[in-house]
Amino acid sequence: MNILITGGAGYIGSHTCVELLEAGHDIVIVDNFSNSNFKVLDNIKTITSKEFKFYEGDVKDKALLEKIFKENKIDAVIHFAAYKAVGESVTKPLMYYRNNLDTTITLLEVMNEFNCHNFVFSSSATVYGSPKSLPIKEDFPLSTTNPYGTTKLMNEQILSDVATADPDFSVIILRYFNPIGAHRSGLLGEDPNGIPNNLMPYIVRVATKELPSLNIFGNDYDTKDGTGVRDYIHVVDLAKGHLKAIEKAATSKGVKYYNLGTGTGYSVLELVKTFEKVNNIKVPYKIAPRRAGDIASCYADPTKAYQELGFKTELTIEDMCRDSYNYIITKEKHLND
Ligand code: UFG
Secondary structure (H helix, E strand, O other), X not given: OEEEEEOOOOHHHHHHHHHHHXXXXXXXXXXXXXXXXXXXXXXXXXXHOOOOEEEEOOOOOHHHHHHHHHHOOOOEXXXXXXXOOHHHHHHOHXXXXXXXXXXXXXXXXXXXXXXXXXXXXXXXXXXXXXXXXOOEOOOOOOEOOOHHHHHHHHHHHHHHHHHHHOOOOEEEEEEEXXXXXXXXXXXXXXXXXXXXXXXXXXXXXXXXXXXXXXXXXXXXXXXXXXXOEXXXXXHXXXXXXXXXXXXXXHHOOEEEEEEEOOOOOEEHHHHHHHHHHHHOOOOOEEEEOOOOOOOOEEOEOOHHHHHHHOOOOOOOHHHHHHHHHHHHHHHHHHHHO
């Protein structure tokens, strides 16, 4: 298949490009580098030894999308391009609604124009809000607590309405749990600008001594050791889930929802201890107050993705800790060569 990847230079997008190319698909990437680096494209080529087409620009730019669809016969789209910082979405809600909704709507309009009907969407476990029980299944009630999460839920609704209106449309919605880790080569990974909000990027910065110590947000939750529990999934496993999803999209109609997680929850302390052990390095931490909006525990029931997509994660929490650190300690080299 020839697959358009929006946000293909981003963290999850770039790993997915590698898996698609290695599986023999052709890809076309569109990215505006708002949260990524052009060097990522070279690194995808280095890993796969494959060529692909690239367009620099914004997915809200309809003329650009029409040009892409005119110049390439696109069979399916995987839509990653979006803003993703929870805190920023609270202070800049309009920026989030404008960007995260307009991109999808423009994409869908152009797909209709060019008779392309296969869509895989990058959603999030955030749409489950504060779940009443665990593990989380796809049919649990949905709610959100911040504009970022609301854009994910609104996108899901838009896609579902489009699939209802057009019986030829096939939509696969993937709800990610907590992606961490990096490509084993050290050539692709996550390195957010500024002080990281998420746990693993923060741990890595403490390990490299760029930050003095980790704040653990709360040790009085009703969990195994009092710290928050999450379902961490290796980004390479997550990327492989997109390969399964694109194959499903090509052979089904309507809208389908899948959790992409491992089904196992680890606490903040467990992740810190595993990181220290695997990388043989200290990560100093302090217990800090709970972070507003956090829930105690969140982990997936991955059964549906296994039964219907044949998706099963393979990489361990040790792999995730090793690869996250390896990417950061080698990245100067890979991004500046
Ligand atoms: N945590 C700390 N210290 C930090 C950062 C995080 O203790 O400096 C804790 C949090 O309290 C939480 C856990 O680490 O218990 C994970 O926090 P993250 O910020 O890494 O991830 P979240 O689970 O809060 O959110 C992530 C994504 C969201 C997505 C959500 C889906 O950031 O975009 O998973 O479940 F919506």
